[in-house]
Amino acid sequence: MTTVAIFGAWVLTRRDGRPHVVRDRWVLVEGNRIAAVTPDRPAADETFDRPGRFVLPGLLNLHNHCFSEAIARSHTEDGRGRKGGRSIVYTVLLPLSKTALTLLSPQERLSIAQLGILQLLKGGATTVMEPFRNGLPEMFEAAEEMGLRFYGAPYLFSTADAKAGPDGRVTYAGDDGEADLAAWNALHARWEGRGEGRIRLAMSPHATDTCGPDLLRACAARARELGVPITTHLAQSDDEVATIRARHDGRSPAEYLDWLGLLAPDLLAAHCIASTDDDLRLMAARGATVLNCPRVFARAGRTAALGRFAAHGIRTLVGTDGYNMDLLGELNAASLISKIAAGRADVADSATLIDAVTGEAAAAIRRPDLGVIAPGAAADLTVVDMMHPHLQPLHDPLRGLIALANRADIAQVMVDGRILVDEGRYRHGDEARIVREGAAAVARIWDLPEARAAFEEE
Ligand SMILES: [Zn+2]
Numbered sequence: 001m002t003t004v005a006i007f008g009a010w011v012l013t014r015r016d017g018r019p020h021v022v023r024d025r026w027v028l029v030e031g032n033r034i035a036a037v038t039p040d041r042p043a044a045d046e047t048f049d050r051p052g053r054f055v056l057p058g059l060l061n062l063h064n065h066c067f068s069e070a071i072a073r074s075h076t077e078d079g080r081g082r083k084g085g086r087s088i089v090y091t092v093l094l095p096l097s098k099t100a101l102t103l104l105s106p107q108e109r110l111s112i113a114q115l116g117i118l119q120l121l122k123g124g125a126t127t128v129m130e131p132f133r134n135g136l137p138e139m140f141e142a143a144e145e146m147g148l149r150f151y152g153a154p155y156l157f158s159t160a161d162a163k164a165g166p167d168g169r170v171t172y173a174g175d176d177g178e179a180d181l182a183a184w185n186a187l188h189a190r191w192e193g194r195g196e197g198r199i200r201l202a203m204s205p206h207a208t209d210t211c212g213p214d215l216l217r218a219c220a221a222r223a224r225e226l227g228v229p230i231t232t233h234l235a236q237s238d239d240e241v242a243t244i245r246a247r248h249d250g251r252s253p254a255e256y257l258d259w260l261g262l263l264a265p266d267l268l269a270a271h272c273i274a275s276t277d278d279d280l281r282l283m284a285a286r287g288a289t290v291l292n293c294p295r296v297f298a299r300a301g302r303t304a305a306l307g308r309f310a311a312h313g314i315r316t317l318v319g320t321d322g323y324n325m326d327l328l329g330e331l332n333a334a335s336l337i338s339k340i341a342a343g344r345a346d347v348a349d350s351a352t353l354i355d356a357v358t359g360e361a362a363a364a365i366r367r368p369d370l371g372v373i374a375p376g377a378a379a380d381l382t383v384v385d386m387m388h389p390h391l392q393p394l395h396d397p398l399r400g401l402i403a404l405a406n407r408a409d410i411a412q413v414m415v416d417g418r419i420l421v422d423e424g425r426y427r428h429g430d431e432a433r434i435v436r437e438g439a440a441a442v443a444r445i446w447d448l449p450e451a452r453a454a455f456e457e458e
Contacts, residue, residue, distance in 0.1 A: 001031040005044035008055030010397040029379040032417035052387035058126025058380025060361035063291040063319030066116025087237040101135040108441035113142035115438025123407035126380040144195040153204035156180035158212040177215035207233035208253040234269035254279035280312040293321035307338030307347035350402040383412035
């Protein structure tokens with residue numbers, strides 16, 4: 001069994017159920033498990049004794065979209081594509097990603113998936129939950145091949161064909177529920193447990209306004225039969241709230257999910273920014289988790305404050321959604337946006353934020369072996385180089401990490417005992433090739449006239 005020893009000037013452990021930093025410790029890995037956290041230098045096959053390293057449990061990013069992020073990047077900032085200031089989910093992102101699946105070859109789709117996963121790994125994520133269209137099995141391929149721990153979440157839609165009218169209002173057509181559940185089951189049969197167990201699936205009905213009651217009930221039943229987590233988009237826009245209230249006897253999106261039995265501890269609900277306080281009280285009572293992705297909303301001028309959900313006693317995690325995919329940057333934004341929203345500085349503190357991508361995130365997917373550095377835990381580690389000039393001198397490593405660090409400071413990433421990133425570089429492939437091929441595949445989408453038309457100046 002291969003052994004690896006990594007020295008941390010600081011190591012993030014847990015004490016009394018909270019993150020706790022210890023000084024000058026060796027983390028010893030045997031095979032794919034953490035064997036010890038010790039002050040004494042252990043014997044190991046490979047030893048990393050570098051100064052100023054902060055050894056964290058591998059970070060969990062439980063809401064991300066590699067594919068639509070790569071398509072949208074640098075097209076959708078500064079309000080572009082937002083007719084009437086509305087969400088671009090149904091007007092731009094879903095139609096374009098759907099077109100892209102048929103336009104691109106499997107190799108091109110794989111290249112975009114690899115580009116995304118390279119970015120995630122270099123940013124320090126070791127576990128990613130990724131909702132994506134079920135015609136994109138290349139996401140699983142790329143995750144398995146590149147060594148990421150991955151919860152693939154192929155979408156299910158009652159109606160995948162969302163179309164925006166001239167006023168920006170979205171209408172829905174089609175009946176895809178049964179076909180999508182069959183496709184999900186086929187992907188589960190093919191991929192669950194691959195990559196020595198690193199590859200898993202989550203049940204992923206897309207959102208409350210694209211999934212009807214029959215499909216949502218069927219999703220919940222199947223997920224609970226298999227014991228897989230359920231994730232969806234919830235209350236991500238005011239239009240969604242209006243649509244659900246009109247369709248389902250005045251229910252809010254959260255009440256709609258509760259009516260169908262989905263609001264429960266196995267549900268990870270992305271965004272919830274258009275939720276009322278009553279909705280949030282209901283979510284807290286049911287034990288559901290909120291996935292907070294503040295930057296994608298900040299881009300649109302909306303406040304998605306982690307502190308608001310946390311204040312209701314809801315388990316709140318931080319993910320990157322389809323924008324930027326920089327988890328440390330997202331934590332920094334979550335801190336600042338929560339403080340602005342509350343008008344005070346002591347909300348969304350550093351310990352809460354690091355917990356949102358380690359211990360709390362692992363608990364939400366019932367993985368006590370993840371998100372923690374302790375003997376017996378999975379050997380997933382994220383190591384940050386705290387010797388950069390913008391991080392020195394360093395009085396408090398956790399506050400420094402959240403307030404001042406960014407993804408470029410990620411030095412090392414280990415998943416399941418394998419070092420995937422070392423000194424900031426991906427160890428098992430040609431980064432330049434992955435970037436070149438991924439970018440070329442995305443450029444093919446933007447060559448389409450309908451893609452450019454979505455961004456014509458109003
Ligand atoms: Zn999302």
